[in-house]
Amino acid sequence: PAKQSAKDYIFGKVIGEGSFSTVYLAKDIHHSKEYAIKVCEKRHIVKELKVEYVKQEKEVLNILNSNQNKTAPFFVKLYSTFQDNERLYFVLSYAKNGELLPYINKVGSFDIQCTRFYGAEILRALEHLHSLGIIHRDLKPENILLDERMHVQITDFGSAKILDDKPRPQPRRRDGEQSSWQRRNSFVGTAQYVSPELLTEKSVSKSSDLWALGCIIYQMVAGLPPFVARSEYLIFQKIIKLEYEFPDGFEPKAKDLVQKLLVLDSTNRLGAKDIGNYTSVRSHHFFAGLDFETLYKQTPPPIY
């Protein structure tokens, strides 16, 4: 196929802003299909030494594209990439209903049906991602999108880590740019959802995404994340001391599940010792009665 360029698209409104990218709603002029195009300024990512992050995101999206799971298609797709002198372009799925966060803010808190359904879809997405040896590392309601049928589409793999069980030639780096092992020590996700092990040992594992899942389930029920404070430093202090509370009336089964995910020792979190699917999370009584294998075929419960 002919190499694409920005001229093949009509760019519309900005639908997302990252520290190193802007995401536009765009329409393909040949087929009138809508996409989300993530645009990165080359000069900015080079200046901020983020070239490796952009490469990592493309690699993760390509791995996801080549290993699609028909029963758990809970990720944005990468359709194509192209560049011009100033910018890199990633043509991604357009998730018409946007981020999960505005829905939580709009209704204040989800009822248990919604919390169970969306908690289950996020868990299924993590099962697939982790089965490919990929850790998201920045899972949060802003990176959980909702497609036209209100099913989950996880995005933003710029902070993801590919577990290196296969030795690969290290890519040549520009002077001063950090390699992935050096970078690992500098990366921290979004304060409210970052795991204690990342703060104390600079280590990360699949279980770090389970910590973020615990924070997101808490937030769907309570309306706010468990660790909130006036500054990132104070949030980090609360996380490493496991200093959080459940509001009165927090649904008891959801509370028990959150307490089993928000465990300081990453090896003792529910699911941390599971091989393959997170069966010990799936079998928690909060998810009783849910069919995890047909989630994508189900009609999501209304959010109100």
Ligand SMILES: NC(=O)Nc1ccc2c(c1)=C(Cc1cc(-c3cccc(C(=O)NCCN4CCCCC4)c3)c[nH]1)C(=O)N=2
């Ligand atoms: N960092 C990233 O990788 N960011 C990305 C990547 C891919 C991508 C991405 C972000 C997308 C973000 C997105 C944003 C939106 C959007 C933006 C603004 C408004 C709306 C909107 O009004 N949606 C209707 C639903 N509202 C939501 C709030 C409650 C009332 C109803 C959607 C739709 N999709 C997307 O569709 N595809």
